Amino acid sequence: MERGRVTMDRNADAPWSKFDPEVYVDNNYRTPLEVDLLIVRLLRDYFSSCFTGAVPHAARGVDVGAGANLYPALSMLPWCEKILLLEYAQPNVEYLEKQISSGGLDTAWDAFWDVLREAPAYRGTDPGSRVGEVVRVERANLFDLDGQRRWDIGTMFFVADSMSECPEEFRRGVRCFMNALNEGAPFAVAFMKESVGYRVGGHRYPAYRVNEDRARESLEPFSSELEIHDLHHVVRPGHEGILLALGRRNAEIAVP
Numbered sequence: 001m002e003r004g005r006v007t008m009d010r011n012a013d014a015p016w017s018k019f020d021p022e023v024y025v026d027n028n029y030r031t032p033l034e035v036d037l038l039i040v041r042l043l044r045d046y047f048s049s050c051f052t053g054a055v056p057h058a059a060r061g062v063d064v065g066a067g068a069n070l071y072p073a074l075s076m077l078p079w080c081e082k083i084l085l086l087e088y089a090q091p092n093v094e095y096l097e098k099q100i101s102s103g104g105l106d107t108a109w110d111a112f113w114d115v116l117r118e119a120p121a122y123r124g125t126d127p128g129s130r131v132g133e134v135v136r137v138e139r140a141n142l143f144d145l146d147g148q149r150r151w152d153i154g155t156m157f158f159v160a161d162s163m164s165e166c167p168e169e170f171r172r173g174v175r176c177f178m179n180a181l182n183e184g185a186p187f188a189v190a191f192m193k194e195s196v197g198y199r200v201g202g203h204r205y206p207a208y209r210v211n212e213d214r215a216r217e218s219l220e221p222f223s224s225e226l227e228i229h230d231l232h233h234v235v236r237p238g239h240e241g242i243l244l245a246l247g248r249r250n251a252e253i254a255v256p
């Protein structure tokens with residue numbers, strides 16, 4: 001928070017309708033960063049270990065707050081008959097719809113697929129056409145996920161931590177995501193560590209300062225096999241690294 005400010009920026013206060021996906025991709029993904037390639041390797045290996053022996057293409061996956069990032073969806077591709085990208089900001093919804101349209105997948109995502117296809121499950125898949133067959137986009141608010149719809153695998157990257165300054169909204173965001181997963185569902189959640197907010201083009205977006213303890217506290221009630229990777233990569237001023245949590249949804253109790 002800035003000095004002297006007494007109020008916190010809540011999720012509903014941020015200029016989501018002005019979010020510019022092209023600027024966001026240019027800032028974050030167009031030139032692949034070492035840390036994202038590392039995250040993709042960890043996702044690939046974790047999901048591959050979870051689905052050993054499982055029927056391919058049978059799961060239903062979700063990426064919550066997908067924004068302008070396709071690598072979480074790509075990482076779920078071999079196991080899913082359907083993947084839903086839920087996103088709140090209309091410009092991001094339009095970006096994602098373009099990505100999944102025929103021939104629409106930006107070459108920016110090639111570098112991430114190159115890492116994924118080093119593992120057997122991903123080989124032999126053409127991501128462009130498979131994304132078109134499997135992935136759908138829906139405009140939705142994370143806070144409206146009420147546990148009625150459930151998925152077998154899920155990802156949420158830089159969302160619960162990067163949508164509000166408010167601790168209660170961070171915990172609620174994590175809870176809504178975790179309550180949308182079936183028992184045993186593998187998940188991956190990423191947070192910017194100790195982020196003080198971020199800019200996309202001319203607009204500022206809020207963040208909640210997550211550290212490893214806060215990440216663990218928020219996820220543990222819903223998780224089995226929880227592992228948190230503290231990645232000491234700083235990609236811009238205003239944060240202290242990246243936390244990647246991998247695990248499975250524990251017994252199917254919706255935690256209020």
Ligand SMILES: C[S@@+](CC[C@H](N)C(=O)[O-])C[C@H]1O[C@@H](n2cnc3c(N)ncnc32)[C@H](O)[C@@H]1O
Nearest residue numbers: 065066067069088089141142157158159162163
């Ligand atoms: C920092 S971006 C992360 C985007 C992407 N997941 C990534 O890995 O780069 C935060 C995302 O959260 C989305 N978001 C903000 N509030 C939301 C809400 N209430 N429900 C769903 N998504 C929301 C934003 O539109 C934006 O796409």
